Amino acid sequence: MKKIVWAVAFLLLVCQAVAINYAPVVQFTYEINGKFVIFDASSSYDPDGYILNYTWHFGDGSIGYGIIANHNYENEGRYNVTLNVEDNLGNKNSTTKTIVIDITPPSTICKLNPDINGRNGWYVSNTILFLNAVDSLSGINRTYYKVGGGAWSEYFAPVAISEEGNHTVYYYSVDNSGNYEETKIMNIKIDKSPPSTHILVDKNSSGGWYNERINASLFSDDAISGINKTFYRINGGEFLEYNMVINLGDGKYFFEFFSVDMAGNFEENNRMEIKIDTVSPEINIISPLKGLYVFGRKIFDTELTFVIGSLEVNVECYDLNGIKLIEFYYDNIYKGNSTSSTSSWEINEFSIGKHEIKFIAYDLAGNKKIKSEEIYIINLKWN
The missing domain is CATH 2.60.40.10 (Immunoglobulins)
Known part of the structure; x- marks a missing residue:
């Protein structure tokens, strides 16, 4: 029985000697402002004691101490920051995070497809706008654009521009470090209509x-x-x-x-x-010519025109571009018209003395020519 008691007592002493001592829990946050960073390990703790030491390795060869540490990086880049802690019982633990120091804004390139296919910088077709943003450190967060005085839109896919006229496209990008690119401008001119x-x-x-x-x-x-x-x-x-x-x-x-x-x-x-056609037509009176006419038959030539009985008047007109109309007048009384270049009319009415026959020819351009002839006629015809 004594042996059993001594065995139990021994076991209790051993258990007390090997009681578990937990390592501290290491965690931290950080806030980046340009190249200046504030590191905060306030969320680190020790389950069965307290943390005595906080040692920071900032990834650029520099070291810092304390629950909160500040560090100013000289250069942009990616840095692995390690926090080492030690508690009151000598237990240690560490954690590492990668931070990005990025103060350079992204760069966005605007391309159009097709390339300019007109003259003097003009497109003669629709065109498609492509935006490609690059940021070598923190990466691209968003890209925005607007056309003319329209609203800003986030860029997700190529944008078709089809309306004719002068268009000004504004665009910029933001990286994951919050750096804003200066707004860029692309002018697009489209004219698809002929003059x-x-x-x-x-x-x-x-x-x-x-x-x-x-x-x-x-x-x-x-x-x-x-x-x-x-x-x-x-x-x-x-x-x-x-x-x-x-x-x-x-x-x-x-x-x-x-x-x-x-x-x-x-x-x-x-x-x-x-x-x-600025030239008036030509009129040629074929008959009667100067002479004596008896019932339409010319007997002999005279200095004047004498007619006994009825008479057939014949006229010929000529114009380079064509005759439109010929009018015939007897003593300024309209007697008829013809559209043929050669025409004839009969004079067979009571007449004694001097009379006038007159022709007015019009060409297709509206030019006119007037030609008249005096005749002496004796026609005793009674109606």
């Missing part, structure tokens, strides 16, 4: 013809990028750059003209015919 050109003539036409010299002017308009050049050619000749009023005289002209805007958009070729 428009029209011709203006300073005279009025009749039936598509002008009967006097004209001045033809070309006027072009482009509301987006503006007009670069205007070209024209006449009757299939070489295209010339338009820079002054075009003066035209008699003839038929087949005009072709178009413009190119500053973005490089080509207008489709415009076509227009201009017809000018």
Whole structure:
């Protein structure tokens, strides 16, 4: 029995001698402000005692002490910071965290697809905006952009820009250290529409013809990028750059003209015919000619025209661009008209004495010619 008592007592002494002593729990927080960092180990503790020593290894070869330690790093970079602690019983523990010292803002690159495909920095199609942000230390947090006076939006995917006009794109990025990039600007100019050109003539036409010299002017308009050049050619000749009023005289002209805007958009070729005739038609009286006519038959020549009985009047007209109408008057009384270049009318009414036959010819341009002839006639026809 005594042996059992001594054994139990021995075991109790051994257990007291080997009582468990826990190591301290190590943890810390930090606050970064530029290159200056405040480290705080207030959350570290010892379960069965207290912590006597806090030793900091800042990762750049420097050491600090205390529950709270401050350190100013000379250079940016990634640093492994280790906190070593020791409690009142000599137990030690440590923990390590990686911190990033980053005072450099990120950099964002703006690219467009396709590349500029017009002239003078203009796009002649839609374009897609790509933003690529880079930060070598703490990494990119967010990228923002806005177009013109619109609201800022976070960039997630490429942005299509299709509206014509001048667009200013603003963009910037923020890294995980809270560094803000200065706002950058990209100007995008889009003009997908060709210009428009029209011709203006300073005279009025009749039936598509002008009967006097004209001045033809070309006027072009482009509301987006503006007009670069205007070209024209006449009757299939070489295209010339338009820079002054075009003066035209008699003839038929087949005009072709178009413009190119500053973005490089080509207008489709415009076509227009201009017809000018400033010359009056010619009138040739075939009969009666000077002489004596008896019932329509010429007997002999005389200095004047004498007619006995009825008479057929024959006239011929000529114009380079065509006769529109011939009118016949007898003593200024309208007797009829014809659209043929050769026409005839019969005079068979009571007449004694001097009379006038008159012809007025009109060409397609509205030019007219008047020709008259005096005749002496005796026609005793009674109605």
